[in-house]
Amino acid sequence: MLEVRQLQVRYGGIRAVKGVDLDVGEGELVCLIGANGAGKSSTLKAICRLIASDSSRLSYLGSDIRKSLVHELPRRGLVMVPEGRGIFPQLTVHENLAMGAYARGGGDPAAQYERFPRLKERRHQVAGTLSGGEQQMLAIARALMSEPKLLLLDEPSMGLAPQMVAKIFEIVREIAAQGVTILLVEQNALLALELAHRGYVMESGEISLAGEAKRLLENPRVREAYLGEGAG
Amino acid sequence: MQSFFDTRRYPWLVWVGFALIAVSLAVLPFALAQVGTTWVRITNYAILYVLLALGLNIVVGFAGLLDLGYIAFYAVGAYTYALLASPQFDLHLPFWVILPIGAAVAALFGVLLGAPTLKLRGDYLAIVTLGFGEIVRIFLNNLSRPVNITNGPQGITRIDSFKLDGFDFGHYGSLFGLEVSGPIRYYYLLLAVALGIIVVNLRLQNSRVGRAWEAIREDEIAARAMGIDTRNLKLLAFAMGASFGGVAGGMFSAIQGFISPESFVLVESIMVVSMVVLGGMGNIWGVILGALLLSFVPEILRWTVEPLQQALFGRMLVEPEVIRMLLFGLALVLIMLFRPAGLLPSAVRKRELAERAA
Numbered sequence: 001m002l003e004v005r006q007l008q009v010r011y012g013g014i015r016a017v018k019g020v021d022l023d024v025g026e027g028e029l030v031c032l033i034g035a036n037g038a039g040k041s042s043t044l045k046a047i048c049r050l051i052a053s054d055s056s057r058l059s060y061l062g063s064d065i066r067k068s069l070v071h072e073l074p075r076r077g078l079v080m081v082p083e084g085r086g087i088f089p090q091l092t093v094h095e096n097l098a099m100g101a102y103a104r105g106g107g108d109p110a111a112q113y114e115r116f117p118r119l120k121e122r123r124h125q126v127a128g129t130l131s132g133g134e135q136q137m138l139a140i141a142r143a144l145m146s147e148p149k150l151l152l153l154d155e156p157s158m159g160l161a162p163q164m165v166a167k168i169f170e171i172v173r174e175i176a177a178q179g180v181t182i183l184l185v186e187q188n189a190l191l192a193l194e195l196a197h198r199g200y201v202m203e204s205g206e207i208s209l210a211g212e213a214k215r216l217l218e219n220p221r222v223r224e225a226y227l228g229e230g231a232g
Numbered sequence: 233m234q235s236f237f238d239t240r241r242y243p244w245l246v247w248v249g250f251a252l253i254a255v256s257l258a259v260l261p262f263a264l265a266q267v268g269t270t271w272v273r274i275t276n277y278a279i280l281y282v283l284l285a286l287g288l289n290i291v292v293g294f295a296g297l298l299d300l301g302y303i304a305f306y307a308v309g310a311y312t313y314a315l316l317a318s319p320q321f322d323l324h325l326p327f328w329v330i331l332p333i334g335a336a337v338a339a340l341f342g343v344l345l346g347a348p349t350l351k352l353r354g355d356y357l358a359i360v361t362l363g364f365g366e367i368v369r370i371f372l373n374n375l376s377r378p379v380n381i382t383n384g385p386q387g388i389t390r391i392d393s394f395k396l397d398g399f400d401f402g403h404y405g406s407l408f409g410l411e412v413s414g415p416i417r418y419y420y421l422l423l424a425v426a427l428g429i430i431v432v433n434l435r436l437q438n439s440r441v442g443r444a445w446e447a448i449r450e451d452e453i454a455a456r457a458m459g460i461d462t463r464n465l466k467l468l469a470f471a472m473g474a475s476f477g478g479v480a481g482g483m484f485s486a487i488q489g490f491i492s493p494e495s496f497v498l499v500e501s502i503m504v505v506s507m508v509v510l511g512g513m514g515n516i517w518g519v520i521l522g523a524l525l526l527s528f529v530p531e532i533l534r535w536t537v538e539p540l541q542q543a544l545f546g547r548m549l550v551e552p553e554v555i556r557m558l559l560f561g562l563a564l565v566l567i568m569l570f571r572p573a574g575l576l577p578s579a580v581r582k583r584e585l586a587e588r589a590a
Contacts, residue, residue, distance in 0.1 A: 050456065074459030086454035088447060090580050099447050102440075103459030146459065 001026045001150055001181055005057035009042045016042045018205040024183050029176040031184040031192040034202035040185045041083055044154050048073055048080045074103035077149030085139040089128030093119050096127050096138055100145030112141040133164035150181045157188045169195055189226035193217045257423060261416040272415040276487060278527035279422040280480050285507040285523035286429050287476025293514035294442060295469035296449030298358045301365025302504055305474040307372060307496035308341050309334040309481025314491050317392040327394040331482045338478025339471040346470030350463055365501050372493040387492025394486050418487050429476055433516050445469060510567055512574025521576055530556045
């Protein structure tokens with residue numbers, strides 16, 4: 001569904017992403033894990049064309065998207081939930097959801113209210129006054145409004161209480177179970193690997209390990225580097 | 233009171249209200265003419281400012297792009313009209329041909345300003361637009377040599393008034409025994425154009441385009457992630473705002489009969505921005521109120537300050553012009569202190585400003 005070959009991102013002279021290869025198959029839940037500054041978010045932003053990048057291949061549903069414009073991709077079902085949530089803080093929950101359906105030319109938020117009863121309760125509340133977890137729910141719900149085929153999630157657990165993180169991951173699992181393909185970028189390696197089918201580990205701009213999520217969980221290098229076990 | 237004006241219980245009240253407003257707007261110029269034709273002229277300029285403020289509201293209020301050079305589009309529209317309907321090039325095209333041309337040329341200039349500034353926001357955008365406004369004015373001042381286009385600082389004189397089928401808006405006439413002077417004719421024309429532009433603004437606000445502007449204003453990255461083409465929509469905001477300014481400029485040209493670069497100085501841009509901010513960015517009715525207040529109050533002061541001082545002190549102590557600026561500044565400071573979102577704020581804007589203050 002998504003094919004990335006030799007993806008490179010440069011910020012001035014600094015190479016943040018140094019030739020990443022990555023695949024996401026239809027119906028898969030794939031996670032991209034790694035430490036702060038490893039280039040995970042840059043990779044994700046490059047995929048949805050928010051930032052300029054070089055690659056030998058960047059294709060979505062079989063078509064080359066290296067020259068596509070950012071705003072065209074949501075119309076084709078490739079939707080990103082930006083890092084730090086990126087909700088419209090002064091619009092109400094309902095208005096935020098309505099904006100999510102922009103690419104499709106309109107839609108009914110009823111299904112999202114069913115998935116997120118909390119958002120229904122607060123639908124007339126201004127989004128900026130929601131708690132961090134609720135804002136993340138709103139960001140995901142808003143992305144779902146455009147009925148994505150491939151959902152890119154950028155660190156949904158960032159800055160949330162552990163309980164809320166668990167809840168958000170449960171929601172991600174549900175969305176995946178309903179047939180939406182997901183590429184999840186996470187620092188919380190343990191939770192992400194438990195959830196995903198496959199995983200990629202990123203280190204200073206390169207993919208250092210890749211494979212089935214279960215295997216990665218057992219991999220001593222992963223355990224040492226990201227799960228706080230071993231060496232120390 | 234509350235129950236009497238409950239429009240949900242008495243829906244016909246809305247129509248009575250509209251009828252009252254329509255009748256008073258229709259009668260207004262004749263009432264004003266009793267006081268003096270000057271007041272009809274002042275009203276006409278006030279309506280021109282309403283047009284300008286509504287145009288700028290699209291750029292500043294809807295799309296959130298601070299434009300301090302807006303008067304440049306007014307100038308472009310005014311000069312387009314002046315050049316195509318005056319002895320300058322001996323062209324005398326009818327106004328209904330020139331006004332759309334003026335709007336289109338102004339829109340083109342809007343895109344010219346918008347395209348290189350797409351990535352700028354806030355203060356930086358304000359600086360570039362301010363410079364743009366000055367560039368246009370300086371060009372108008374100097375485009376008299378080697379080929380004389382704008383006639384430089386002398387400006388263009390003897391600009392045609394609007395004529396429609398032998399009906400000249402600039403001339404005196406009578407209707408049903410009532411004296412209808414030129415300014416009164418222009419008043420109705422301006423009113424009609426203003427109503428048209430208000431309708432366009434109202435329709436825009438809740439349209440797909442208006443919502444997209446709102447999203448861009450709130451969070452540009454998120455807007456792009458939603459599938460909003462931020463580049464084209466920002467350019468569209470610049471172009472639409474500019475075209476309204478262009479139309480207003482063309483009408484200004486015709487009403488004045490004379491224009492020079494002096495009419496398009498930075499203070500005018502700041503004036504229009506003040507109208508939008510004072511009235512309430514993003515709220516159409518607020519912006520109209522702001523424009524009317526800032527054009528009428530100084531005039532009223534001009535007519536009252538002098539006699540008042542004569543009566544109190546027997547002589548004039550302070551020039552009306554000085555008091556005008558003093559009160560104007562004071563009013564703006566008070567507004568910013570007590571109603572930072574404007575007199576009639578838009579709901580979303582109010583929240584945005586409250587958020588920033590917190």
